Amino acid sequence: MTKLRMNQAVSAALADAMREDPAVVVIGEDVAVPGGVFKATDGLLAEFGVGRVRDTPISEMGFLGAAVGAAATGLRPVVEIMFGEFLGVALDQLVTEAAKLRYLSAGQYGVPLTVRASVGAGLGFGAQHSQCLETWFYATPGLKVAVASGPQTAYGLLRAAVRDDDPVVVLEPRRLYGGRAEVVTGDDGIIALGSAEVRTAGDDVTLVALGGTVPVAQEAADGAGWGAEVVDLRTLVPWDVATVLDSVRRTGRLVVVEEGPFSGGWGTEIAARVASELFGELRAPVHRVTSPDVPVPYAKPLETRYVPTVEYVREQVGELIETGRTPRPWWSREGAHR
Amino acid sequence: MSTSLDRRVALRDPTARLERMMEIREFEGRVKDLFFEGVVSGTTHLCEGQEAVSVGLAATLRPTDHVTCTYRGHGVALALGCEPSAVLGEIMGRTVGLVGGVGGSMHLSERAVGLMPTFAIVGGGIPVAVGAGLSCQVLGGDDVAVAVFGDGATNIGAFHESLNLAAVWKLPVVFVVENNLYGEYSPIASTTAVTDLAVRAGSYAMPAETVDGQVVDDVAAAVRRAVERARGGDGPTLLEMKTYRYSGHSRADTGPYRPDGELEAWQGRDPIALYADALVAAGTVTAGEVDALRSAVTERIDEVVAEVRQAPEPDPSAMFGHIHA
Ligand SMILES: Cc1ncc(C[n+]2csc(CCOP(=O)(O)OP(=O)(O)O)c2C)c(N)n1
Numbered sequence: 169m170t171k172l173r174m175n176q177a178v179s180a181a182l183a184d185a186m187r188e189d190p191a192v193v194v195i196g197e198d199v200a201v202p203g204g205v206f207k208a209t210d211g212l213l214a215e216f217g218v219g220r221v222r223d224t225p226i227s228e229m230g231f232l233g234a235a236v237g238a239a240a241t242g243l244r245p246v247v248e249i250m251f252g253e254f255l256g257v258a259l260d261q262l263v264t265e266a267a268k269l270r271y272l273s274a275g276q277y278g279v280p281l282t283v284r285a286s287v288g289a290g291l292g293f294g295a296q297h298s299q300c301l302e303t304w305f306y307a308t309p310g311l312k313v314a315v316a317s318g319p320q321t322a323y324g325l326l327r328a329a330v331r332d333d334d335p336v337v338v339l340e341p342r343r344l345y346g347g348r349a350e351v352v353t354g355d356d357g358i359i360a361l362g363s364a365e366v367r368t369a370g371d372d373v374t375l376v377a378l379g380g381t382v383p384v385a386q387e388a389a390d391g392a393g394w395g396a397e398v399v400d401l402r403t404l405v406p407w408d409v410a411t412v413l414d415s416v417r418r419t420g421r422l423v424v425v426e427e428g429p430f431s432g433g434w435g436t437e438i439a440a441r442v443a444s445e446l447f448g449e450l451r452a453p454v455h456r457v458t459s460p461d462v463p464v465p466y467a468k469p470l471e472t473r474y475v476p477t478v479e480y481v482r483e484q485v486g487e488l489i490e491t492g493r494t495p496r497p498w499w500s501r502e503g504a505h506r
Numbered sequence: 507m508s509t510s511l512d513r514r515v516a517l518r519d520p521t522a523r524l525e526r527m528m529e530i531r532e533f534e535g536r537v538k539d540l541f542f543e544g545v546v547s548g549t550t551h552l553c554e555g556q557e558a559v560s561v562g563l564a565a566t567l568r569p570t571d572h573v574t575c576t577y578r579g580h581g582v583a584l585a586l587g588c589e590p591s592a593v594l595g596e597i598m599g600r601t602v603g604l605v606g607g608v609g610g611s612m613h614l615s616e617r618a619v620g621l622m623p624t625f626a627i628v629g630g631g632i633p634v635a636v637g638a639g640l641s642c643q644v645l646g647g648d649d650v651a652v653a654v655f656g657d658g659a660t661n662i663g664a665f666h667e668s669l670n671l672a673a674v675w676k677l678p679v680v681f682v683v684e685n686n687l688y689g690e691y692s693p694i695a696s697t698t699a700v701t702d703l704a705v706r707a708g709s710y711a712m713p714a715e716t717v718d719g720q721v722v723d724d725v726a727a728a729v730r731r732a733v734e735r736a737r738g739g740d741g742p743t744l745l746e747m748k749t750y751r752y753s754g755h756s757r758a759d760t761g762p763y764r765p766d767g768e769l770e771a772w773q774g775r776d777p778i779a780l781y782a783d784a785l786v787a788a789g790t791v792t793a794g795e796v797d798a799l800r801s802a803v804t805e806r807i808d809e810v811v812a813e814v815r816q817a818p819e820p821d822p823s824a825m826f827g828h829i830h831a
């Protein structure tokens with residue numbers, strides 16, 4: 169075990185993956201010489217050389233597409249997309265090419281590609297550099313989606329993604345890059361895709377969180393007057409239905425904590441499934457705590473309000489438990505929303 | 507009180523062009539200080555060293571022309587006429603900001619001077635300028651659209667698609683690439699197959715010029731030639747401005763990846779010093795007047811900073827505005 173920041177855990181995972189398999193290559197903007205804008209590929213160039221660690225022009229469609237082709241023909245590329253939003257200019261290669269190559273070749277070509285991208289608000293980067301974007305990918309059969317919630321999951325999910333024979337999108341909440349924790353590396357540190365983690369035990373409610381909301385949900389539960397099972401979903405496609413259902417069966421209440429717009433969020437999938445499977449066993453309506461349906465605003469007090477805070481989660485969960493009814497979100501209480 | 511439009515019209519006067527470049531330089535210095543002080547959050551991309559491109563461009567365009575620009579847009583916004591307090595207000599996330607503080611440093615916009623919301627996605631503004639050119643062509647009149655972007659953006663598909671589209675539709679668009687030799691931490695030679703980006707126009711049978719981007723009147727003259735072609739219905743032009751950013755790419759970056767002496771060499775051809783010297787030599791201003799101008803600019807920006815520091819932050823309800831018509 170070593171104490172690592174999340175960005176260092178990513179570098180460590182990449183280095184271990186590259187040592188394990190000579191077919192692993194790392195491609196992205198400023199990943200080689202500068203070691204990444206978020207320093208998540210630091211040291212790779214020195215150890216593995218320019219052949220396997222490549223800086224690119226600002227050509228996301230070109231280099232992500234090249235990675236698809238390389239993946240289909242023998243390499244195991246890991247592409248860094250500095251900010252998830254930049255996938256917008258390369259989306260065809262990911263959702264329309266990579267995700268369908270295996271299907272359209274009747275299994276003759278697989279795409280063992282990993283795409284890493286930073287996501288999320290909280291750093292004052294404004295509307296075009298602060299979104300979460302899981303929902304760009306989760307309705308695309310053929311892709312897998314994992315989201316890191318700290319150094320260990322960043323390491324473990326990435327190692328699993330690189331070993332996986334299908335395209336995996338690994339999202340890294342950028343405000344967590346600097347957070348440090350003990351990390352188990354090597355095979356023991358690998359986290360199977362599709363497995364959620366129950367982080368705490370509690371009787372009153374199950375809080376399902378993902379990525380950046382995991383520490384928020386955890387902290388909200390830690391100091392609360394109710395007991396929660398905090399579940400880090402870790403993988404969104406495929407998601408761990410059994411673990412979530414087991415937990416909610418025990419607690420009788422589900423609150424999904426999401427960063428991102430209320431409408432169309434990933435939590436709708438979790439909430440719908442739980443409501444449908446556990447109909448009659450629930451003590452309260454399934455509930456989602458999310459951001460409002462707005463682009464991420466820049467000004468500090470606005471951005472702070474946009475992301476679900478510890479206090480807000482606590483307040484929403486508390487009200488749900490107390491009243492048995494769905495709490496209204498802050499924006500509708502304050503009449504801010506038309 | 508003067509308006510953004512007055513500030514724009516003033517640029518016909520050479521002394522005003524000098525003063526505006528000084529204003530941008532002073533402004534960017536303050537943004538850097540405020541960032542390190544922690545009152546500007548997120549990120550900033552400064553344009554110190556590139557002032558002549560912004561001012562030469564603005565001096566030539568009409569307020570009804572359309573401009574798309576990048577995150578490195580403080581200079582273009584100030585040159586086009588946006589009030590320094592509104593630009594700084596946006597960068598500091600205050601209600602007095604150009605868009606009330608929801609945008610930030612990378613998202614400046616003022617329709618009265620033709621500035622569309624600046625783009626934080628590399629290449630994002632290039633096709634949008636082509637569309638603005640389409641409006642100009644279809645709606646009649648002789649307004650034009652201008653896309654301002656960096657050397658790194660010429661490697662993204664949107665650049666190539668846009669040049670071709672503007673060429674085949676013969677649109678009134680001027681593509682202005684600020685070739686400052688770096689895209690983030692990468693020197694142009696490591697990412698780009700050609701050194702002179704003007705040659706890229708050749709693939710689209712489009713005229714192009716390579717311009718000394720440190721000489722404001724050279725920039726203005728080249729933009730005028732391109733804009734006249736566009737207004738006359740002769741289609742798009744690519745202008746490559748050779749320039750340099752003194753600061754690093756963003757935030758705390760100091761540019762350690764740059765070879766020794768490179769920054770100093772460019773500072774030896776500083777756009778403000780070059781223009782001040784030229785105006786003094788031509789007898790337009792005296793050296794004393796140049797100094798006075800600089801002090802006046804410093805004083806004015808001092809006031810702007812003091813004013814914006816006092817300006818209120820927006821209420822959370824502000825995030826719900828302007829999502830739909
Ligand atoms: C599509 C996309 N990819 C990457 C980035 C990250 N990024 C922001 S600015 C920049 C460098 C751009 O260089 P250049 O076009 O030369 O403009 P400059 O910053 O030098 O003005 C990069 C890579 C981005 N914003 N958008």
Ligand SMILES: [Mg+2]
Nearest residue numbers: 656657688689
């Ligand atoms: Mg550049």
